[in-house]
Amino acid sequence: MIIKFWGVRGSIPCPGPHTVNYGGNTACIEVRLENPDRLIILDAGSGIRELGNHLVARGACKNGLKADIFLTHTHWDHINGFPFFTPLYIPGTQITVHGPIAMENDSLEKIVGGQLTYYYFPVQETDLAAKIDYRELKEGHYDFGDGLTLEVQYLNHPLLCLGYRFSFQGKILCTGYDTEPFRNIFCTDPSDPAYDPAMAKEGELAARQENERIQTFFKDADLLIHDAQYTLEEYQAAKIGWGHTAVETAIENGLKSQVKRLALFHHEPVRTDQALDELTQTFFPSDSHPEMDIFFAREGMEIHM
Ligand SMILES: [Zn+2]
Ligand SMILES: [Zn+2]
Structure with missing residues (x-):
């Protein structure tokens, strides 16, 4: 597997010096x-625009580009680049968009493709040249052929968000974003009238x-891409x-x-470069964890495994 980061930010694009x-x-x-060649794209945040331009420039769309886009969830920072993915405008492109099953009335297609409507964008989804299929995923195991398998796990986010565990030719790639640790949802303060020791204990156990x-889902991954938006101090403060x-938790x-x-x-x-x-x-700091290579993901960084 060759993994390349095209966008590493959360929340909103923040270009600048x-x-x-x-x-x-x-x-x-x-x-x-590789062997066979397949293109998978994880999330369609603003970084997908440059990826699309790169694919066009290197001729990947000449004979019809085929790609699977896996969306972890549909928060804006993970889908806002989708309408700017140039291969969508090139005949012969075939895209399958995989993403979380909608728990409410709206389908994945409506949520993602709905960005291409009059109010938000000048081009309608029906006017795109590409053939786009949508596939909703739940927790479980999937086989994508060519020896590529996928485990899906629900993470802890305000909106249903999928963790992915891809296996291919003995290598494992996991995603653990956007998510935060599960915590006890019951009152843990004995001085609070709502405190119930049995419930507090049960909540503690469930979170753990x-x-x-x-x-366990991330176990032995060759690469884990993990949410690390805050420091512990920032997280606990607000x-x-x-x-x-x-x-620290990641x-x-x-x-x-x-x-x-x-x-x-x-x-x-x-977070600036300096920060x-x-x-x-x-x-x-270097050599602090010899058993695990740790780094902040960086746009353009490529990992071969
Ligand atoms: Zn996000
Ligand atoms: Zn999110």
Whole structure:
């Protein structure tokens, strides 16, 4: 597998002089399989625009581009580049968009393709040259042929969000974003009139089991791409319930799951290049974890495994 990051930010694109090294585009990762050649794209944040231009420039659309796009969820930063993916305008392109099953009335097609409507965009989805199919995924196991399999796991985010575990030719790629640790939803303060010791204990156990389930899902991955939007201090001060993980917790998860490489991902938009370098020095200076390669994902970074 060859993995290339085209967008590593969370929330909103943030180009500018302070995000040149790590990049300002939102979530998009290219996964290329060889023998047979297959193109998989994880998320369609603003980074997918450059990926599309790159594919056109290297002639990948000449004989009809085929690609599978896997959306982790449909928050804006993960789909806002979709209408700007140039291959959609080229005849012969065939795209399958996989994503979470809609728990409410709207389908995946309506949520993603709905960006291409009069109010938001000048081109309608029906006017695109590409053939686009939508496939809704639930928790479970999927076989995509050519030896490519996928496990899907629900993560902990305000909207249904899928964790992916791809296996191909003995290599494992996992995604763990957007998510935050499960926590006890019952009152844990004995001085609070709502406190019930049995419920508090049950809530503690349920949260621990869910977190262990996620760690098992990531087990032994060759590469885990994990949410690391905040520091623990930022998370605990004001971000609990927002659906993102602290750098320290992401590292702990990677270590517990014994993954080989941990890409910290979904960077907070205010995080400058300098700030990310400082966080690297603070939380994982070189050789701090010889058993696991840890880094902040960077636009343009390519990993061969
Ligand atoms: Zn996001
Ligand atoms: Zn999200």
